[in-house]
Amino acid sequence: MKGSTQIVRTMCLTIAATVSAFAVTGAWAQDAKISDGVVKIGFIEDMSGVYADITGKGAVTAAEMAVEEFGGKVLGKPIEVLSADHQNKPDIAASVARKWFDEDKLDAVLDVASSSPALAVLEVAKQKEKIITLSSPGSLRITNDVCGPTVVHWAYDSYAIAHSTGQALMGAGFDSWYFVTADYAFGHSLEKDTGDVVTAQGGKVLGSTRLPVGTSDFGSALLTAQSSGAKVVALANAGSDTINSIKQAAQFGLAQSGIKIATLAGFINDVHGLGLQEAQGLTITEASYWDMNDETREWSKRFFERVGAMPNMLQTGTYSSVKHYLKAVEAAGTDDTKIVMAKMRELPIEDIFYKGTIRPDGRMVHDMYLFEVKTPEESKAPWDYYKLVSKIDGEKAFQPLEKSTCELVTKK
Numbered sequence: 569m570k571g572s573t574q575i576v577r578t579m580c581l582t583i584a585a586t587v588s589a590f591a592v593t594g595a596w597a598q599d600a601k602i603s604d605g606v607v608k609i610g611f612i613e614d615m616s617g618v619y620a621d622i623t624g625k626g627a628v629t630a631a632e633m634a635v636e637e638f639g640g641k642v643l644g645k646p647i648e649v650l651s652a653d654h655q656n657k658p659d660i661a662a663s664v665a666r667k668w669f670d671e672d673k674l675d676a677v678l679d680v681a682s683s684s685p686a687l688a689v690l691e692v693a694k695q696k697e698k699i700i701t702l703s704s705p706g707s708l709r710i711t712n713d714v715c716g717p718t719v720v721h722w723a724y725d726s727y728a729i730a731h732s733t734g735q736a737l738m739g740a741g742f743d744s745w746y747f748v749t750a751d752y753a754f755g756h757s758l759e760k761d762t763g764d765v766v767t768a769q770g771g772k773v774l775g776s777t778r779l780p781v782g783t784s785d786f787g788s789a790l791l792t793a794q795s796s797g798a799k800v801v802a803l804a805n806a807g808s809d810t811i812n813s814i815k816q817a818a819q820f821g822l823a824q825s826g827i828k829i830a831t832l833a834g835f836i837n838d839v840h841g842l843g844l845q846e847a848q849g850l851t852i853t854e855a856s857y858w859d860m861n862d863e864t865r866e867w868s869k870r871f872f873e874r875v876g877a878m879p880n881m882l883q884t885g886t887y888s889s890v891k892h893y894l895k896a897v898e899a900a901g902t903d904d905t906k907i908v909m910a911k912m913r914e915l916p917i918e919d920i921f922y923k924g925t926i927r928p929d930g931r932m933v934h935d936m937y938l939f940e941v942k943t944p945e946e947s948k949a950p951w952d953y954y955k956l957v958s959k960i961d962g963e964k965a966f967q968p969l970e971k972s973t974c975e976l977v978t979k980k
């Protein structure tokens with residue numbers, strides 16, 4: 569009996585030691601699932617230039633709100649938000665991203681303002697095999713020739729804007745166009761994609777003038793557009809460029825002469841900056857609007873308390889991508905790039921602003937909305953600026969997958 573008892577005791581001690589060892593190993597493995605013990609996400613925005621109001625502090629604040637809603641931690645580890653101002657210079661944006669990845673052990677870049685800096689950072693992220701999601705830039709190249717397995721285009725792109733606004737105006741009989749275009753990747757993409765819509769539906773593109781980002785004098789370009797005889801002067805620009813060109817178009821009396829001013833990348837911030845007297849009647853395509861329902865209104869009120877403005881689709885897109893990334897990390901049980909990216913593609917996107925899925929080319933497909941800016945009489949309160957014209961189903965809003973030139977699609 570004594571021998572049997574001793575054997576049982578020895579077995580119990582062995583089992584206990586083994587369980588203890590597994591517990592220690594399991595705890596160590598759990599810690600090892602989050603690299604460096606922290607999840608780091610980065611945002612390279614325009615904090616001081618022409619796109620500061622539509623990206624900048626607002627985009628970073630939206631990201632911080634998403635992190636706060638997640639409890640500030642994922643898998644028991646803290647979430648750290650890094651942000652920087654790229655000054656609208658691609659080399660600065662790329663340099664920041666490279667430092668973050670190499671020295672600061674950044675896990676993912678979850679937004680970069682403006683297409684040219686974004687394309688530069690995208691290449692760095694691909695080289696480093698890191699996740700990058702983009703809400704602020706609109707270049708269609710992101711899901712075409714420069715796509716990648718860890719690249720996701722979130723809020724909108726030039727194709728969605730062109731087809732929503734272009735088709736609506738062509739349908740209303742505005743069949744001759746002249747473009748005033750910002751001379752960089754996004755402006756070029758907007759002009760081309762909208763021009764394709766116009767010509768495909770039997771309309772004519774009568775010409776274009778390209779101007780540097782940050783141009784203050786649009787007079788010559790607008791007068792050339794006016795003299796072309798075009799029914800539509802399309803502004804393929806954004807931020808303060810859009811505001812300045814609309815103001816100067818009003819000074820030259822373009823609208824009074826019967827010309828339709830089309831903003832191809834307008835935002836609610838632009839309407840606020842212009843005032844309803846000048847902005848009324850503009851058509852604007854966005855992926856979200858703060859005043860859609862009780863949930864969006866409540867969130868936007870908290871955003872407004874921090875930023876002093878209601879959010880646009882670039883900022884809500886950043887919020888959405890951060891929440892989805894963190895959900896994917898949690899579901900994957902790790903911050904490993906390939907495993908998290910697989911989860912991001914597997915899980916549906918579901919938050920108060922966006923509902924959609926990620927296609928093989930990296931396009932996040934969701935509904936878009938065409939709005940018309942209210943008259944001063946129609947508006948009931950500050951920031952009550954939009955009335956819904958139509959909802960465009962995600963499958964129709966974005967470039968069809970079969971037209972994608974992304975190698976992830978064409979190689980299959």
